[in-house]
Amino acid sequence: MGPRVAEKLAARGLTTLQDFWLQLPRQYEDRTQITPIRLLQPGVAAQVEGRVEAVERGFRYRPMLRVAIGDDSRSVLVLRFFHFRAAQVAQFRIGARVRLYGTPKPGQHGLEIVHPSYRVLDEEGEVALGEQLDPVYPAIEGIGPATLRRLIGYALDRLPDDAALELLPRELRERLQLPTLREALLTVHRPAVDADVAALIAGRHPAQRRLALEELLAHHLSLRRQRISQQAHKSRPLKQMPLAEKLRKALPFKLTGAQRRVFDEIRADLAKPSPMLRLVQGDVGSGKTVVAALAAMLAVQHGRQAALMAPTELLAEQHLNNLRRWLEPLGVRVAWLAGKVTGRARKAVLEQVANGEAQVVVGTHALMQEGVAFRDLALAIVDEQHRFGVHQRLALRDKGAGGAVGDDAIVPHQLVMTATPIPRTLAMTAYADLDVSAIDELPPGRTPVQTVALSEERRPELVQRIRTACAEGRQAYWVCTLIDDSDEVIAQAAQTTFEELSQQLAPLRVGLVHGRMKAKEKQETMRAFKDGELDLLVATTVIEVGVDVPNASLMIIENAERLGLAQLHQLRGRVGRGSAASSCVLLYRSPLSGLARQRLDTMRKTHDGFVIAEKDLELRGPGELLGTRQTGLAGFRVADLARDADLLPLVQELGERLLKTSPELAERIVSRWVGGAARYASA
Template identity: 45%
Template sequence: MRPSLLDPLFAPATTLDGVGPKVAGLIANVVPADTGGREVRIGDLLFVLPHAVIDRRQRYAIADAPDGALVTIEVTIGRHQPAPRGRGSVPYRVFAHDDTEEIALTFFHAKGEWLQKALPEGERMLVSGRLEWFNGRPSMVHPDHMVPVARADELPALEPVYPLTAGLSAKVLRRAILGAVARLPDLPEWLDPELIRRRSFPALRMALHRLHEPSDPLDIDPDSAAWRRLAYDELLAGQLALALVRAKLRHVPGRPLTGDGSLEAAIRAALPYSLTGAQEQALSEIHADLASEKRMLRLLQGDVGSGKTVVALLAMARAAEAGGQSALMAPTEILARQHLATIAPLAARAGLRAAVLTGREKGKERAQILEGLAAGEIHIVLGTHALFQEGVEYKNLALAIVDEQHRFGVHQRLAMTAKGIAPDMLVMTATPIPRTLVLTAFGDMDVSRLTEKPAGRQPIQTVTLPLERLPGLVERLRHAVAEGQKVYWICPLVEESEEVKLMSAEDRFASLKPVFGDALGLIHGRMAGRDKDEAMRAFKDGETRILVGTTVIEVGVDVPDATIIVIEHAERFGLAQLHQLRGRVGRGAKASSCVLLYKEPLGLVAKQRLSVMRETEDGFRISEEDLKLRGEGELLGTRQSGTPGFRVARLERHGDLLEIARDDARLVLERDPELSSPRGEALRMLLYLHGRDDAIRLLRAG
């Protein structure tokens, strides 16, 4: 049960003055939490933080006021000039002056009586708003504040600026936020007193007060003590939730998986190359985990083309030696089938049977696979989420491998365990994740990194080209295709949209068709599964030589003899995605190239991105740069993926607090695994406050 002390924060925002259902709907657009369709609560408003401050402390003479700036001026009200009768489009003007100049205060659709009262002639007033100069004459349209000099203290000296959405006024939002802060109950302190002292953290109420009612512009800086206090709370809630998940997953006992190495040796003998040092290191860590009594929970991070699949296959061979089955779950059908194509022939050399199970297997074919799994005749199964649906029974599932972790959050990891399946778990990702993000999203896992590329891989030459030079590029590709090379051509969209004027895959396919004819193929996410497979097969077998597509080919598609990739509108893609796409070439022994086509003019961030791509192929460096350029929310595509999107913490600014939060969370649970001490009870409130109540349900589930 949620502590009743928190009830005021879980009340709907519509219980605040001035917030009806319509305003609450607008506020939902600016609340940083993913509300998941539920109504906005009062607690959500606490964490709508200002991104700037309007400083009204300085007073300007009208003549000295800069054009277009928000200024505060002290004036004497002169004459009123109402709009002529029947001409509603003409504004109502009030002329005012100081010793230096006259100014027109301009109002559209205003009530004359109200203005006469608000701005009486001869009154000394403080007026604040955006001042603009037209033909040497100053004017201010709809001032933000107008107060008599005698009541100057009513003018907010510093006014926080919040993110807004169409239809939501700054005044209404600010009033709602201050209303929410006023409803904050007196919560017990959940932070360690020594940490508070060392970091000069204010109490929660004081931190919120400083951010929402700043007395200095520095108060709303993400590096201020107030902001860092709230960021630490959020990071601690996340780390505590992960530590509870880890405790729960580890709580289900594992079983030692040891083998004689015979099946693994047979697969190694069938490989045309030897493993890199990094692969051997990762395997020895995995073997140690498998042999232990505790369940394995390991993240295998490997850059594009670093050989994760082979490591996974050898781990699955070890599970088979111990009499267990393995399941490898991929994010897409294409990838699951491709894993089958890579793994099945090698597994067969060791006498192991591999099968694929996705939503597409139906009827008799599906029934046979399910029988094989239940009887233990299938040793390795590859597939999508279908692997863990109702009706799929395993005889002895010992190892679960999840490919592309960032599409598969903590909740899904728990769901697998909840099915009564307690396999060892290996999670693989080709998206190099900065160290700080590994801690936030996967703090419950041990980490292995593959940092080398297999022998024989050629570097990829990366060039940037403006779209104006497209005809020359097409001509060069014509020669490349004539020499037998294969080319990917990536577009940002499937079909042209009204809002975004970008080249779509279908348009580009149509424009290249006259040049390349039947050598041209098309693939995108809206095609039926079988059509996608057919497009990939034709490209693989060389029936088509240029494959125009969307980012559907981003993850794991493997055509070793593809040597050129063109990425159109490269300025629209994030660094990590550009890096993933580039990794589709350079997989064979031939030199490869990547052409980044961009539309001028380029923004600063886009320029930086493209230059990082030219300079390096190191995915880990690219991911660190991406974090600096974009912040963590977009990096993991958090809005969709069940990984932590932060409301307050900015990892590029608060990464140093993350390690402290992780150590703090682990220490707390070692001393108080049930969170039943006074600090434990307070930490439960923190988990509720930051929407991590799933973790509290784990405590109750034991």
């Protein structure tokens, strides 16, 4: 191939024969038979052959070409083109034979296909039909589908025999009745005419299961090896409890059973001479911060430091206020380091961090900048960790190692927290390098939020409801999903909504927050809302991870059908934080798609973040749920965590066995599927 084609392929990670073997089809086209036009069904792709009966060019709103095709079944199919050249129009002369493939849908004059793939046939002789299903590969910009198919075909012609290719133990394949890798690849790329097309399209064909198993195994091994290499480092054991006990007794509330259990797990980890790597997940308001504070006390008790990093200044400041309220009465010094701490104040904080005077340091990613040197960092706590790249987590860890990361380095223990509950299947896969704890119990006194779904025609009622709530001294949120009005997406924009509600609700005080505002403006508006200087906050989803405003008791989410379950659940968690009865209104635009209806129903039926997360994984897949920065899970080529969850226990068992008995084989499996991506972290 030429250098330009090679460059485009390399940009998509296709540089070796193996990369081409693993570039798998996303669907299949059946060109092995001709379907009569009268037997076509809407939504079912098919191949048709017929003659051109009429051609019409139009320019009503934009250029359009319509071609009527008829066949022996005396039925007519319309082909519609919006992008076409004069040469194409000339091809469609009356009476020309055309073979085409596409998905019909109802049109003005019976069924029609928009932009089918087609070829004009010679008058003489028969044209052979395909002998196998045609694979359709993910598009690569600048490379036509036929070229890509041909290149992958060349690569498949060079597949070695089973002995050179196979990495999975034979007894495992036989037990699960799975084909060899060679058979699986050939089946997936070149399925025979009698292949089970439904199983292939659903991803449940034995050939795909074979590939999914090996891919899941590779990701699992990659993370487990990182875990093992991390455990090779040393950390100083933190065992003494008096200060943590003192804090627990001084708290104005009792810990829940779940908080006690999770703290016991953390305490057991911190007592070891190897670094703790623990993820604590729990719903908004489940009390993760207090567990982190108790852990920090073990570091302080040993004369060492703890750092807590959060993704936004507002969230970090919320942690700062809580920690100061709890820890300063115990004589613990809590320092604040964020982007807005500048000049002399910054210099003073940096000195306190460097000489150990600051025992607990709270901040944003400013904690990881050059010039921040800890005297003796023993515990690194990262909140909402999926919002940070893994490299950022590494950078904070390395602050505690004084920049040294060899096997002899003393590194801090790590505690990462998330308010996005992660389904068990996803945690098993995405966090195989971490121990996972769940705070699955809300503190007493938290009133469940009543959730209702309303059509947007009932907006006027909601405006009145806000007026009533604010008259009673409560506050409300109105969340929009876009910043500016858009012609393409029908959604009320925050700016327009802010202007309308300011008028309709005068003299109530209305504020606006969205992602395009300067950070300072955003912080000031959020702070004014928190301090009760605003009655209603109109916002985009930037408040998803946000401040604690116990007085806010009404949440309205506009165009709720456009958001994922995890996001809806996070937004709902902004209310119900005080003792007053709270409500969340999901405002939707009809008609609802089946997927949107399922999401809104789930929100109405449950408040359990873990149930919601499982449903979200089922509906949306892992990529959106975790964010691709976490592990590249969204880049799975074959595996689907919701569909292939039943393989995970087997993957874990096999992974542990291979690491113990065949580390070289484990290395080859990781290299095949994950390659250089395995280097993204030992964080």
